[in-house]
Amino acid sequence: MIPPANDPDPLRPSPELPPEIVENMIQEYDAEILFSDYLVGHLIQMLKEKGLYNRTLVILLADHGEEFYEHRGWLHGRNLYGPSLWVPLIVHFPSSPFPPQRVETQVSLVDIYPTILRTLGLNIPDEFAGNDIRPGSSVLETRKEIYSELLDPEDPYRFFALIDRPHKAIQLTKAGNELSFELYDRLQDPAEKHNLTGPGSTLETSYREAVDSAKNRLQENALEAETVENLSADVIERLKGLGYLN
Numbered sequence: 001m002i003p004p005a006n007d008p009d010p011l012r013p014s015p016e017l018p019p020e021i022v023e024n025m026i027q028e029y030d031a032e033i034l035f036s037d038y039l040v041g042h043l044i045q046m047l048k049e050k051g052l053y054n055r056t057l058v059i060l061l062a063d064h065g066e067e068f069y070e071h072r073g074w075l076h077g078r079n080l081y082g083p084s085l086w087v088p089l090i091v092h093f094p095s096s097p098f099p100p101q102r103v104e105t106q107v108s109l110v111d112i113y114p115t116i117l118r119t120l121g122l123n124i125p126d127e128f129a130g131n132d133i134r135p136g137s138s139v140l141e142t143r144k145e146i147y148s149e150l151l152d153p154e155d156p157y158r159f160f161a162l163i164d165r166p167h168k169a170i171q172l173t174k175a176g177n178e179l180s181f182e183l184y185d186r187l188q189d190p191a192e193k194h195n196l197t198g199p200g201s202t203l204e205t206s207y208r209e210a211v212d213s214a215k216n217r218l219q220e221n222a223l224e225a226e227t228v229e230n231l232s233a234d235v236i237e238r239l240k241g242l243g244y245l246n
Helices: 019-049 109-119 202-221 233-241
Strands: 058-061 089-092 145-152 155-164 167-174 177-185
Touching: 019 058, 058 109, 145 202, 155 202, 167 202, 177 202
Parallel strands: none
Antiparallel strands: 058 089, 145 155, 155 167, 167 177
16 A cells, blocks of 8 residues: 655644554565565575675665654655664675674765775775775774755755764754754664753754754765756666656
8 A cells, every 4th residue: 555645844744544554554565575585585595506605795775764654754755763764784795704793883875885895995986975884994983973864956845864872863944944953862762752852951952063063064075966957868767767856
C-alpha cells in the first residue's frame, strides 16, 4: 500500500492511518529487505564460485531510510529524524587485512567515494568533503560530528541536522527564518521523542552555536554547483529517473 502524501508544511502532521494498515506496510517493507538480502547473498555466492570474492570491493548501503509515522510523516524526504537517516553500511574489502568488525564511529555517505579511492590506492581530491573510513583510519578516532541537510531549491523549507555523540540537533528554517530547533540525547532517547530545548538551556545555546558554525563552514567550502542548463540531456533524464529532478 502507498501511504498518503505528506503535508507540504513540515510543522503539520501528515494524514494518519489505522495501526493495522501501518503494520501491514511495515511487513511489506520488511519483505522487500528480505528479498534484497537474498539477491545480495546470491551475488556474493556467485563471486565466490568464480574466485572473484577476495578480489572484489563490495559495499552494501542505502541512500535513505523510511519513516512509518514515527514522527508524523511517511517514507522519506520530510524530516531528518533517525528513521530517515539511519542506513546500513556493510563493506567487504578485497584481500582484506581487516578482521570482521563493527565500527562504532559515526560515518556518512559522503565517506564512501573517498574510501573507494583509497582502497584502490588513489588519492582523495582536496575538495572532497568525505574521508577514508577503512578500519584504522585516523578519522575514525578523531571525527566528532556529521551533518545532514534536506532542502529543495523550489521549496522555502530547509532542514539541517548536526549529529555527534550523544546529541543531535535539528533546525528547520523557512526562507532563512528559523521555525524550530530541536535537541535530542540519542543515547537516552534513541527514538528522538524528548526535545531538550527550553528556556535557560545552556546545552541548547551550545548546539545553536555549533549548528551556525557548521552551516557557515559548509557554505564556505561549497563548490559552485552546475545549473541544470549546463547538464546534458542524457544526464538530466537520468537524474529525473532517480527522482532528483522533476
